[in-house]
Amino acid sequence: MSRRSEHLLHSVHELPNTEQVIAWYHAAAGYPTKATWIKAIDAGFFATWPMLTSKSVRKHYPESDETTKGHMRRIKSGVRSTKEQVQEPEEVSEALTRLAELRKKHRDVYVQVKEASEIIYTDQTGRFPVTSSRGHKYIMVLVEIDGNYIAMEPMRSKETAEMILVYTKIIERLKKQGVHPKKQFLDNEAPK
DSSP states (O other): OOOHTTTTTOOOSSSSSHHHHHHHHHTTTTTOOHHHHHHHHHTTTTTTTTOHHHHHHHHHHOOOHHHHHHHHHOOSSSSSOOOOOOOOOHHHHHHHHHHHHSSSSOOOOOOOOOOOOOOOEEEEEEEEEOOOOOOOOOEEEEETTTEEEOOOOOOOSHHHHHHHHHHHHHHHHHTTTTTTOOOOEEOOOOOO
């Protein structure tokens, strides 16, 4: 065998007959059972596979060891106990009946009230490699914990005036939505 022929890929179009095409597809699909494969083909899951139809699978389905071994039907075990049934005392069966009645669902609704912590976290990103068309180089990110709200506002610099302006915009946006934070966690960075 030449070195060149070792590296060739074979196409389904090169196979000489439909029977070999179906056998090749059967292996490529993972050796499904005939009924499962036909059902999947009819459902359209193999619509992009050329020359594969449920009619051709019915006619040329390959009987292979892989399919048989993977889908053998076994007799169910452990369905019926072989131990003798011991009769429970009447008090025990009554207690079990009452317990089952107590465990029965009664459409109860449980509500847990939590105090709003009104905590926010803020941080600024590092400088972006490219300045935006409006001159922004950073972003301030604010996370409000109770409402799981994340707000972002672009910044031109990390100078004090710019940071106060952006922070005020974000806080005003929160206040319009009825959120008044009482506690804020900052990063370790101070403005320039």
